[in-house]
Amino acid sequence: MIRKNLRIGLVGATGMVGETFIQLLNEEKVSVQELRPFASEKSLGQSITYENKQWPIQILKPDCFKGLDLVFFSSGDPISKEWAPEAEKSGAYAIDNSAAFRMSDNHLLVTPEVNGHLLAENPQPQVIANPNCSTIQLVVALNPLKKFGLKKVHVATYQAVSGGGKEAQNELTSQMKNLSENKKIQAPQDFPHQILFNCIPEIGGFDEQGFCSEEMKIINETKKILQLPKLQISAFTVRVPVLNGHSEAVWAEFEKDVTREDVLAAFREQEGLKVIDNPKNHAYPHVVEASGKNPVYVGRVHKDLNLPNTWIFWVVADNIRKGAALNGLQIAAKLF
Ligand SMILES: NC(=O)c1ccc[n+]([C@@H]2O[C@H](COP(=O)([O-])OP(=O)(O)OC[C@H]3O[C@@H](n4cnc5c(N)ncnc54)[C@H](OP(=O)(O)O)[C@@H]3O)[C@@H](O)[C@H]2O)c1
Structure with missing residues (x-):
């Protein structure tokens, strides 16, 4: 699992995938320097508890990914299309659960046990697509x-x-x-x-x-x-x-x-x-x-x-x- 102490953004933190993501971080005891959860306006005021700390939910806005190493997106195609390139521009890797970039010739589509070697061949911050669940x-x-x-x-x-x-x-x-x-x-x-x-x-x-x-x-x-x-x-x-x-x-x-x-x-x-x-x-x-x-x-x-x-x-x-x-x-x- 992830060994470095990263600054991680999580777009869709209150959804099914976002909550499972937090659960997996817990199970794997991944230490974070920062967790920055994002959701819609209706979730403002809520926070995510991780490593005994409260991380308040934020909404997406210009420069919201500044300082992050990695941003996970699980809020659907339109949000990924608009915001994942912003994460890349701010110097973070964006790992995207939507279908927005999967079939693009310019983006990797990765199931690590199958074609994870592609990641080593393309080491710079970029948008990487997670395939469809099926x-x-x-x-x-x-x-x-x-x-x-x-x-x-x-x-x-x-x-x-x-x-x-x-x-x-x-x-x-x-x-x-x-x-x-x-x-x-x-x-x-x-x-x-x-x-x-x-x-x-x-x-x-x-x-x-x-x-x-x-x-x-x-x-x-x-x-x-x-x-x-x-x-x-x-x-x-x-x-x-x-x-x-x-x-x-x-x-x-x-x-x-x-x-x-x-x-x-x-x-x-x-x-x-x-x-x-x-x-x-x-x-x-x-x-x-x-x-x-x-x-x-x-x-x-x-x-x-x-x-x-x-x-x-x-x-x-x-x-x-x-x-x-x-x-x-x-x-x-x-x-x-
Ligand atoms: N479920 C699966 O098995 C599965 C598998 C593979 C891929 N995916 C993909 O993963 C994505 C999320 O799926 P899910 O099942 O987690 O959906 P979900 O349970 O409906 O959750 C959607 C998440 O998106 C957030 N969101 C909605 N509008 C937003 C906005 N304007 N700005 C920021 N966040 C916003 C929601 O926040 P609020 O709570 O504030 O509304 C919620 O956290 C989809 O693209 C889906 O296709 C899902």
Whole structure:
């Protein structure tokens, strides 16, 4: 983890990702010289407690990043677009959780266990993009399979409501509460339909070809991070009534004919990836176990009956930890 005593800014400190970021700093006992939390005007007057000190919430304004070494952004695309370059101009590294810079040719998109070496090759303060939560766990599982000649990937996701932020998570819990109190389930606000007892095949807006933006993020970001521009990859994303933790069913086709032992051995060698694979004893990854933990988990590894050299597996991770805050901290750890 980060060893230097840094001056850290945290934009979106009161959100799901921001709060998890503070929790991770606590768990890793990271000492800071300064913590400068930012949120919207409605949070002014609140403060963040860290290392027995109160750090008052501030709002974004000119020169607000002065003196900081590192600024984490988790307040959505428009805020990152406007303010992350300001952090860079003031001499800080900006690690951005939004989609604003991910596909830019001028910015790194980093999952440290996969392409962290790029950070050492580009050591000056800059805006570094954190990939989409569903992409991060997918690339950690796909990276060790590149040596088999990874040709084609199909992924279907089962994504938790926490991926939509605090308000989205509250929508599921308040629908549950109303149901348990025999009240009418309130109309959806963050989701297009009731999320309780439902699966919604829509995450982000749709394009002309019928893909929603979450699917296109997975497709484009995976190719960029794995440096496989010709990878044939398709994604179908679904929001499910799970509080926290994303799951993915993956079909991966290789050039090479390999055994199950080859695939398992490759997974076991990958940093950040844990194999749980004994399905007959009900041992495979699932979100109840994975939520609140740091690794990406993989299991249910088996060969497709019809598709040549195609392997099927199940990938699970905590979307706020490895999918956002932890990945950002790991980037920082490589920088400092
Ligand atoms: N949740 C996930 O699993 C996940 C995973 C990967 C990436 N991300 C990305 O991370 C970002 C944040 O997600 P989240 O889940 O943490 O959302 P969230 O729970 O809704 O939190 C949003 C944060 O942004 C702050 N904010 C809003 N307006 C602001 C402003 N004008 N100036 C400064 N801060 C402002 C909010 O402050 P107030 O409390 O004052 O409103 C809050 O701290 C998004 O870009 C999201 O796509 C999320």
